[in-house]
Amino acid sequence: MKLCRVPRQGCVLLWALLTQLVLCRSGVFAGDGTKACKLSTETQSERDVLNRLEPLAHKNFTKEIKDKEESYIYVFQLCGDAGGVPGAGVIQRSTKALEKPTVIGLFNSTQAIGGSDWVMLMYRNGDVYDTHCNKEARKAIIMISCSENKDAGELEVILEDRDRQNDCFYLFELDSSAVCPPVQSRLSAGSIILIIGFCLVAVYLIGGFLYQRLIVGAKGMEQFPNYAFWVEVGNLTADGCDFVCRSRNREEAPAYRGVTTDALEEEPEERDDHLLPM
Template identity: 25%
Template sequence: MVTTDLLFCFIIVIVSSIKIAYTHKTCRHGDIDTCRCDLVNGSGVIDISFGNQDETPLYKDLKGPDNTYAYNPCYAFSSDDGITGLAALGNDGYGNFGVGQQKGASWNTDESGSLFILYSSGDKYFNSTVNLFCDDQKTSNDVIAQGTDNTYTNYVFDFSGPALCPIVAPEDNKLSIGSISLISISAIFFVYLVSGIIYKKTRTGATGTDLIPNKNFWSSIPGLIKDGAKFLVNRCKYRPEADYDNI
């Protein structure tokens, strides 16, 4: 029973580590971030934390084909008629309407590998897609409002400039997910081993190698590995003979 529980714990730790490793598709430290993305492909960090921090948009009066827009990277702003928490705002000439909130902003890549940030509005009806284009030949970072796509609920902005180019940060010697998983598994095994030894020593009076918890199981592992290897080799070598009738 103890052996089964131990194996179950190991499986849970490994599966959880794999799940964490594959959860973040775009940014190493999480795709939900309003300001910064450390790209999983190792190309560097994109930091858009240069937006206004005074509740006003850095980019305003952006003329689109249909409406006028405002956008502020990283920090939320408010409209003059009381819409708060905004990343992007539209105005159709009759009034303002939110097309994206900073809260929940997610970094993504499309099928071609192009990077964009997706913002959802407070009512979850409208979205804004901000396409990011690295252009280190420019001296400023600019936003162009493209209007809605063919869904009529997603507003598209093109954000380009040198700030959208990944910057390779110096190694900070942080542990990788694999290292964390290995340390976690080793710690669990150590606790299991020490607890088992103490239990067998105090409760059963075991000595020597008999102190090892589930000794028979662990001593059988080399043999099981050997048998498994032999099975695989023999399966690969096995070729069924043709079944011919005698003449």
């Protein structure tokens, strides 16, 4: 007996569609992203904060903590089933395989608060305490801070505050670049002036070179626009720099000591008049 009586291509397509439906239902395909999280109070501001965490959606973050003789594994997932537990955002699992995982918070009861470079996520309505905190439901607080060098850092378990009558919570930390403020590139007025200046100089040089070469027919260094003017400016600049910056005396010192420059000057021609023949 054949399981599929349609043509082979149709049977393959049918199986592909059924597999995709199963995967989507199990959360493998995370197309919904942060939309899978249900906010306790649906407001646009909280939804915008939650949307900032879209790169972290449906990723499992685990951390193992050893407490004396016992050790626990914490699993956090944003808007997805943490550790495969339906509806759980954060779970606590003992390393003992037979024990049932403890649900710390559900992602269908989410609260999101954000600042410029941080987001605080709260999952409520976890499993109730047995003896602590008036047997209230557990709550997880995940503090996600900006770290430009990490797409998603390591989950850190800070504390479990259960030594109070109510409002007990588990506190976690996570670093991620997803909550970092966008980098805005702004040019200063000086940068804009420099860019405009460089553009004008480039236009002057290229346009002048083409004009000198194609219209005037200049060759060699004469292709440089206003070559004679710039040569003269360069010479004058060099002379000015030489005059201002050099400290040596411009008169050459005499070769012998005791001989002044006045003695080396020519005497008036009248001194030899008496030697001339009459």
